[in-house]
Amino acid sequence: MLETLGLYPQWYVPVIGSAWVMGIIGTIHVLASHTSVGASWLFALIETKAVRENKPELMDYIKKYGLFLLVFSYIIGSITGPGIWYSVTVASPRGISGLIHNFVWVWATEWVFFFVEVIGVYALVYLIGKVDRRTHLKLTWSFAVASWATMILIVPILSFMMWPGNERWYETGSTLDAAFNLNYFAHLGVRTAFMFAIAGAVGGILAATMKNREVRVEITRFLSKMGLAGLFLGVVMWMWYVQTLPENARIIMETQMGPKYGKFLGGVLLAVLLYFLWTAWKPLQLRQGAAVAMTLVIGLFGLWPEERSRESIRKPYVAGQYIYSNQLISRDVPGKGVRSDLPLIESSGVLATHLFVPDELRKITPENQLRAGEFLTKTLCANCHGIEPDAVLRPLPALFGHSDEPRMIKAYLDGALYHGKVPYMPRLPLPEQEREAMAAYIASLSGGLSPLALAVHEPRTEGAH
Ligand code: HEC
Structure with a gap:
């Protein structure tokens, strides 16, 4: 038997693509998790004020927001967290494997802090008024530190997905070289700053319902200041991050x-x-509906595009600038004993070396050409492109100008893709026959010629590169 490609069966999601499934789950998770980490700091700061200035009535707000966090953030967060694991494991098995092989202990440590965080929020809400104030304050600060620690430990993984930013990691494969990658601190800064803005907006949902006017004014102003500081710092961090x-x-x-x-x-x-300027100026005008609306605006128009673009700008890679989104390995990583898949594809193709190819597609014939083309297209392109003409994620038919002409499509596969000329797309040095099959299939999506047409028009030009 030939050498094999380490690809898994493809999880193909029609129209929205697996990338959007992950994106939707991820965005909800970010909203829930950043809300809770931000809120933990809000609690610690407000409680410090309550103790220092002797204003126990402020604790009513912490109790309310804490209960709200328990019901919403923690439940939604604990559902979407595993949801991310399930979806990325099927959508990007080698991507997640690459991350686990670097970060397994970082993740394990993160779970310890998460555990402390969850126990912390229950204890914090339950013990208000039941233990002395200073003890409670210590508990709240421990909760805040544990919460932020989960972010400190997850961000190295997320920022490694963008790239290690140093050549050393490819040689050493060490966790520290992976974790302290070039964009780690800037990325942590962006998330920390924006988590304050998010917690400030979500906090308004509860602040608007406080009965005591003074508490309401004081808390709303506090939230506004925190939101403004988060926003300002976030923009500065973002400028650093881009660098x-x-x-x-x-x-x-x-x-x-x-x-x-x-x-x-x-x-x-x-x-x-x-919004934050308004709530700072006229805190009593803030209604619950406005705070809910602001939270939705941040989620839909802030976090969703942010998570989507972080995914987009990483292209063609899903992690470490060595695993393509379509799961092929693009380069050798001696530090991890990982080898590039591209030489094998170039010499033997995908159909002969991918373990999960139906037997009848191992060899391309005029009869199975379209089905082979479909298999290849779904395996190699569908992670980043919708196949259906009305797909939402970069639909292939539209990007080829709805061409039904296999030769025009094949020219692209022969040139730009074969030689890796497009900075945001993988290099795909496929054998001639596989490129023909893909071109025939993609053309057929726009009502193209019969699959045989290409083979008839163009004699094989094996080895012309
Ligand atoms: C790693 C992700 C990724 C993979 C895999 C991928 N592409 Fe792309 N492709 C992109 C991105 C990103 C764009 C830019 C699209 C846009 O304008 O939104 C793009 C654009 C294109 C375009 C438009 C022309 C251009 O150069 O911008 C074509 C055609 C195309 N891809 C074909 C393919 C085919 C065929 C495959 C499978 C063999 C494939 N792509 C695999 C990411 C990918």
């Missing part, structure tokens, strides 16, 4: 996101800024 990105990410930002996208995000920031 730490790899070349491909900058190209994608320039070419695909453009000024319209920038204006849109600028508009969202401005809306959040005005």
Whole structure:
């Protein structure tokens, strides 16, 4: 038997693509988790004020928000957290394997802190008024530190996905070289800052319902200040973060996101800024509905595009600048004993070396050409592209101008893709026959010629590269 490719069966999600499934779950998770980490700091700061200035009535708010966190953030967070694991494991098995092989102990440590955090929030709510104030304050600060520790420990993994940023890791494979990657601190700064803004917005949902007017004014003003500080710091951190990105990410930002996208995000920031200024100025005008609306705005127009673009600018990689989104390994990583898949693909193709290919597709024939093309396209492109003409994620038919002409499509596979000329797409040195089959299939999506047409028009040109 030939050498095999380490690919798993493909999880194919029609129309929205597996990337959006992960994106949707991830965005909800970020909203829940950043809310709870931000809130833990809010509690610690407000409780410190309550103890120092002897204002026990402020504790009513912490009790209310704490209970709300328990019911919403922690339940939603604990459902979407494993949801991320399930979806990424099937959508990107080698991506997640790469991360586990680097970060297993970091993750284990993170779970310890998460455990402390969950117990902390129960204890904190339950013990208000039941233990002396100073003891309770210590508990709240421990909760805040444990919560933030989960973020400190998860961000190295997320930022390694962008890239290690140093050549050393590829040689050593060490966890520290992976964790202290080039964009770690900037990324941690961005998330820490924006978590304050998010917690400030979500906090308004409860602040608006406080019966005691003075408490309501004091808390709402506090939330506004925290939100404004988070927003300001977040923008500064973001500017730093952009400086730490790899070349491909900058190209994608320039070419695909453009000024319209920038204006849109600028508009969202401005809306959040005005909201916090308004609630600082007229705290009693804040109604629960407005705070809920602001939370949704941040989720839908802030976090969703942010999570989506972090995924986009990483292209063509899903992790470490060595695992492509379509799960192929693009380079040798001696530190991990990982070898590039590209030489094997170039010499033997995917159909002959991928373990999960149906036997009847091992060899391309005129009869199975379209099905082989479909298999290859779904395996190699569908992680990043929708196949259906009306798909939401970069639909392939549209990107080929709805061409039903296999030869035109094949020219792209022969040129740009074969030689890796597109900075945001993987290099795919496929054998001639596999490129033909894919071109025939992609053309058929736009009502193209019969699969045989290409083979008839063009004699094989094996080895022409
Ligand atoms: C790692 C992710 C990824 C994979 C895998 C991938 N592409 Fe792309 N592709 C992109 C991105 C990102 C764009 C930019 C699309 C946009 O404008 O939104 C793109 C654009 C394109 C375009 C438009 C022309 C261009 O150069 O911008 C074509 C055609 C295309 N891809 C074909 C393919 C085919 C065929 C495959 C499978 C063999 C494939 N892609 C696999 C990420 C990928």
